[in-house]
Amino acid sequence: MSIKYVHTNLIARDWKRLAEFYEQVFGCKPLSARDLSGRWLDGVTGLDDAHITGMHMSLPGFGEGGPTLELFQYDAMPDHPDVRPNTPGFSHIAFLVDDVAAVAEAVIANGGRAVGELTSQEVPGVGVLTVQYLYDPEGNIVEVQNWDA
Template sequence: MKIKYVHTNIIAKDWKKVSQFYQHVFGCKPVPPERNLSGEWLDKLTGIDNAHVTGEHLTLPGYEEFHPTLEIFSYNNTDSSNPKAINGIGLSHLAFEVDDVALVLEKIIEEGGGQVGELIKTKYPNNVTATFVYAKDIEGNIIELQSWEK
């Protein structure tokens, strides 16, 4: 049996703006074609009548192939009753290892995102120092930034 991780999906109010955010901050690149999906098959798959999805896939930093990707989609009708919280049930955050946590956090804020908690440095075994911070993209999705130093 073959199993392969393919993508993580973010449902956005405005997929183009969210896609641009991840391209500007993390250097993600679009994987053509843009998606414009609808039809009976999508209604059956999603359980949503007259579903219409638009968006695109983005390469992830460090994975220059076509998979895994970050899939950013918008539906023609969205459910905004699911608030995003670091301790919420379900998908909590996306994590990126970066060289300079403070610098990437600054870029996130410049691009319209925000910070969740404090930027911290802590000691790990084997004389390793880890730096972490939680941030948010422009629609509130939580992002963990981390770096590791010997």
């Protein structure tokens, strides 16, 4: 059996704003828009009258056919609890960058905010990790990191 990682789905309050953020800050590229509804979607989601709009975006560092970030917005959504680094479930997405401080500044300049502070730490046998957790404009955690071997 062949298995291939395909995408990570992120449910947004405003998928267009979030797509612009991930394009501006991390270089994700818009691929294809979605406008989904119907009995098949109700069946898959277990929701009544589900309607999704959104987009798939290519992730930096992968060629054509690589995994995507799937940004979806439902017409009806419950409030989302505040997410902390120790909240159970999927916690964050991470990007390897050349300059953690510069990317952190870009996150904040584009509507995000810091979770914690920029930190560097030697990891024995691996190298020096420079890392910062930040929130995107909708409160999802994004890790920016750099390894100096």
